[in-house]
Amino acid sequence: MDLLTYAFMQRALLAALLVGVTAPAVGIFLVQRRQAIMGDGIGHVALTGVALGFLLQVSPVWTAVAVAVAGAIGMELIRSYGRARGDIALAMLFYGGMSGGVMIIYLAPNGSNANLTTYLFGSISTVSPQDIPPMIALAAFVLLVVLGLRRQLFAVCQDEEFAHVGGLPVRALNLLLAVTAAVTVTVAMRAVGLLLVSALMVIPVAAAQQVTRGFAWTLAVSVAIGVTVALSGTVFSYYVDVPPGSSIVLASMAVFLLFTAAAGRLRAAGWHNGGVRARRAS
Amino acid sequence: MSAPTDTVVGLRGASASLGARQVLHGIDLAVARGEVVALLGANGSGKSTAVRAVVGRVRLSGGTWELFGTPGDRFRQWARIGYVPQRTTAAGGVPATVREVVAAGRLARTGLRPPGRADRAAVARAIELVGMADRARDAVDALSGGQHQRVLIARALATEPDLLIMDEPMAGVDLAAQQVLAETVRAQVAAGVTVLLVLHELGPLAPLIDRAVLLRDGRVVHDGPPPSGLEPDHVHPHADPATAPVKGHLDRWTS
Numbered sequence: 001m002d003l004l005t006y007a008f009m010q011r012a013l014l015a016a017l018l019v020g021v022t023a024p025a026v027g028i029f030l031v032q033r034r035q036a037i038m039g040d041g042i043g044h045v046a047l048t049g050v051a052l053g054f055l056l057q058v059s060p061v062w063t064a065v066a067v068a069v070a071g072a073i074g075m076e077l078i079r080s081y082g083r084a085r086g087d088i089a090l091a092m093l094f095y096g097g098m099s100g101g102v103m104i105i106y107l108a109p110n111g112s113n114a115n116l117t118t119y120l121f122g123s124i125s126t127v128s129p130q131d132i133p134p135m136i137a138l139a140a141f142v143l144l145v146v147l148g149l150r151r152q153l154f155a156v157c158q159d160e161e162f163a164h165v166g167g168l169p170v171r172a173l174n175l176l177l178a179v180t181a182a183v184t185v186t187v188a189m190r191a192v193g194l195l196l197v198s199a200l201m202v203i204p205v206a207a208a209q210q211v212t213r214g215f216a217w218t219l220a221v222s223v224a225i226g227v228t229v230a231l232s233g234t235v236f237s238y239y240v241d242v243p244p245g246s247s248i249v250l251a252s253m254a255v256f257l258l259f260t261a262a263a264g265r266l267r268a269a270g271w272h273n274g275g276v277r278a279r280r281a282s
Numbered sequence: 283m284s285a286p287t288d289t290v291v292g293l294r295g296a297s298a299s300l301g302a303r304q305v306l307h308g309i310d311l312a313v314a315r316g317e318v319v320a321l322l323g324a325n326g327s328g329k330s331t332a333v334r335a336v337v338g339r340v341r342l343s344g345g346t347w348e349l350f351g352t353p354g355d356r357f358r359q360w361a362r363i364g365y366v367p368q369r370t371t372a373a374g375g376v377p378a379t380v381r382e383v384v385a386a387g388r389l390a391r392t393g394l395r396p397p398g399r400a401d402r403a404a405v406a407r408a409i410e411l412v413g414m415a416d417r418a419r420d421a422v423d424a425l426s427g428g429q430h431q432r433v434l435i436a437r438a439l440a441t442e443p444d445l446l447i448m449d450e451p452m453a454g455v456d457l458a459a460q461q462v463l464a465e466t467v468r469a470q471v472a473a474g475v476t477v478l479l480v481l482h483e484l485g486p487l488a489p490l491i492d493r494a495v496l497l498r499d500g501r502v503v504h505d506g507p508p509p510s511g512l513e514p515d516h517v518h519p520h521a522d523p524a525t526a527p528v529k530g531h532l533d534r535w536t537s
Contacts, residue, residue, distance in 0.1 A: 032376040152394060155386035158374045161367045165337045166390035166441070167360030205376065213421035214379035 003238050011132060012124035012191070012234050016244070018139040019188040019200060020230030024208075024222035025146045026184045027201025029177055032157040032215075038075060038178075039198035042185045044094040045071030047101030047194050049186075050119050054108035060119070061134050061186060068182035071097060076178035080171070121243035122193035124234055131190060138187045145180045153177055154215055191230060193245035200226060200252060207256040210263040225255050288315045290445050290476045291336055295345035298335050305331045307500040308345060313445075318467075318477040318490050320508060323497035329480045330368065332497065333449050336478065337365055350444075361390040364438030364475075366448040369431060380425075380433050381418045384409050387440030408439040412466050428459025435466060446470055449480045452487070460486045484508060 003009045023039075030038050049067030053060030071093060078089045105116050118126050146153065156163045156173045164170050181201075188197040208221035233248030240247075291313035298306040305328045313319045323329040334340040335347060338354055347354035350362065364387070385397070385405045392401055409418050412432035417425065422433055431451060438446060446467070452460050464486040471477060471490055484491065488508060496504035 028376055032374040034375045036375070149394070151385065151397070152389060154378070154382065155389050158378065158383065158386060159367065161339060162365060162386070162437070163389075164339060165360060165363060165365040165367075166387065167358065167393070168389055209377050213377050213424070214419070215376055215382050218376050 003235065007129075008125055008127065009238060011127040011129065012238075012244070013231060014132065015127045015135060015191045016230040016234040016248070017227060018135055019191040019197075020227035021223055022139050022142045022146075022184045023188055023192075023197065023200040023230075024204040024226040025219065026142060026177075026181050027198075028205045028215075028219050028222055029146070029153050029157045030181065031202055031205045032154070035079075036202045037198070038072075039181055039185060039201040040195075041075060041090060041094045041097075042068050042072050042182050043189075043194040043197045044101075045097030046182070046185050046189065047119065048097045048104065049101075050189070050194070051101040051104035051108060054110060054115065055104050057109070059130065059134070061131060061138075064186045064189065065138070065183060067097075068185050069179050072178035072182035073175060076174055080174065117243070118193075119189055120193045120195045120245075122189070122191050122196065122245035122248070124191075124237050124244050127190045135187055135190070138183050142180050142184050142187065145176060149173065149176070150219070191234065191244055192248050193243065196245035196249050199249040200230065203249070203252040203256050204229070207252065207259045210256075210259040211266075225252065229255060289313070289348070290315050290317075290350055291478055292348040292351075293332065293335060293342075293345065296332070296335055296342050296347060297344035298331055298340050298342050300331065300340070304343075305500050306335065306342075309497065309500070309502050310505075311336070311495060311502070313476060313478050315476055316474055318471055318492045319479070320484065320487070320491045320494045321478065321480045321497065322482075322484075322494055322509075325482075327497040328500040329497050330449055331500075333447060333478065333480050337363065337447060361441050362444045363390075364441055364443030364446045366431075366434050366438045366446070366451055368449045369427075369434065369453060377421045377423055379419050380409060380414055380422055380436075381405065383422050383433055384436045384440050387437035390441040404442055405440050408436040411439055411469065412436040413462060426459070428455040428462065431455050431459070431463060432466070435463065439470070443475065445476045445478070447478045450482060451479065452485055453482065457486075463487075464490065 027036075027039060030036055046064045046068035049064035050060040052067065053063035056063065074093060075090060102116065152168055152173055155166070155168060156170050160170060184201070185194065185197050188200060192200050204222040204225040205218065207225055208218045212218040212221055229251040230248050233251045234244045236247040236251070237244040289312050291311065293309060293311040295308045295310065296306055297304065297308050309328070309332060311321070311332060321329045321332060331340055335342055336349070338357075349357045350359065387408070388397060388401050388405050406415075409415055412435055414429065414432055414436060417429065422430060425433065435448070435451065438448070451463060455463065467477060467487060468490055479487065481487065491508045493506065494504065494508040495502055
């Protein structure tokens with residue numbers, strides 16, 4: 001394992017670890033609410049933030065956080081208010097974010113096609129030492145929110161109407177989830193890239209629920225899958241020179257197929273409803 | 283004039299619209315403590331909108347709304363209300379166990395704090411009350427329609443409510459399972475819980491119901507004893523002398 005002796009690989013693996021934990025932990029709530037595509041939209045919008053960082057010559061992490069959070073709040077407001085035209089408004093937000101990002105990055109003094117690709121699909125060599133502290137801080141924020149408020153977020157994403165009548169601060173929790181998803185996208189952009197971050201929010205959850213029957217177990221298994229594919233995909237990218245986003249997402253697809261096949265076998269063998277016993281959630 | 287304090291639910295002259303369509307045209311709906319009231323009516327009569335107005339999910343465009351004697355806009359004791367929404371609203375994209383879903387009902391008591399021993403006990407008790415203790419660790423997706431409905435009732439009971447509000451609890455539930463549900467409601471009524479039900483037909487709950495309010499086109503057309511032996515879809519209050527005292531009951535509230 002000579003790769004661990006390289007400082008850039010240590011940083012890349014740490015970034016992958018943070019992404020592997022946070023992306024499924026947030027993604028599970030988006031999947032529960034049947035909004036799996038939301039992470040993808042935030043990724044598109046965040047590109048404008050990255051480009052602004054280049055233009056203003058400041059760290060793209062913070063400009064990406066700012067723009068992604070604004071975009072996510074916008075999406076949440078469109079979702080909760082807009083009914084008929086909601087999906088078109090969301091689509092326009094996605095296109096605007098992507099095209100704005102591309103234009104600004106080409107106008108920026110040190111922006112280039114190569115820079116763009118590293119943000120779109122991830123890169124193991126560009127996680128700089130200065131990136132690490134903000135990434136850890138942002139990942140800690142994400143985990144604090146989704147683990148600390150998992151019961152409340154579960155209730156809101158499961159049945160918003162019921163959560164309202166139960167007196168939960170539904171609007172605030174929805175906005176907090178949107179902000180958390182935006183922050184996760186920013187944490188993930190180095191390792192998997194903005195175009196593929198959504199895959200790591202969705203696919204580990206989809207794979208996990210092939211073999212689980214409860215929310216708590218689905219959360220635990222999907223985080224385990226997320227960490228496994230993020231680390232192994234990053235290592236694969238070290239040996240075979242491809243963007244890590246592609247190898248991480250393909251690895252998670254492989255896990256999904258494996259779990260789906262295994263679940264089919266188990267059901268055929270008469271083991272109903274998946275193998276993992278659900279634990280108490282509370 | 284405000285409703286007396288033993289009025290648990292009070293809608294007076296309540297009007298509401300969904301989009302451009304006015305659904306409620308000034309309805310009066312009062313439920314006294316310990317009463318079991320059924321809200322009846324055909325599809326589109328406004329009964330679901332009325333009950334959603336009672337829980338604050340539909341804003342009134344006119345009239346007043348009170349819960350436990352407090353104007354609805356100032357009401358904060360949501361933990362006193364156990365709500366069973368129409369079943370279509372409770373389908374998540376991730377598997378959840380019976381216990382996880384029922385535990386969500388306890389959040390009305392715990393809010394943002396973590397649950398304690400008493401909260402876990404209340405959740406377990408609610409699951410037991412609906413006879414689902416042996417399925418507590420199973421996925422709700424794997425349940426039959428009747429069992430799923432029992433889980434949603436358990437979720438409403440987890441808060442240990444004073445008022446139980448159920449929107450079409452019998453929809454899509456076979457007759458045997460309806461009997462089980464009716465038994466659960468009967469136990470709650472015996473314990474002094476006030477119940478407001480939206481029903482399409484009275485079914486096995488008929489013996490429990492103290493009073494029926496029949497809506498047609500967003501107006502109350504009957505408020506009094508449940509139309510015995512008649513399915514509400516076939517009730518014609520204006521033609522049927524058995525349900526004639528419509529006017530008198532309305533007068534009691536509007537005078």
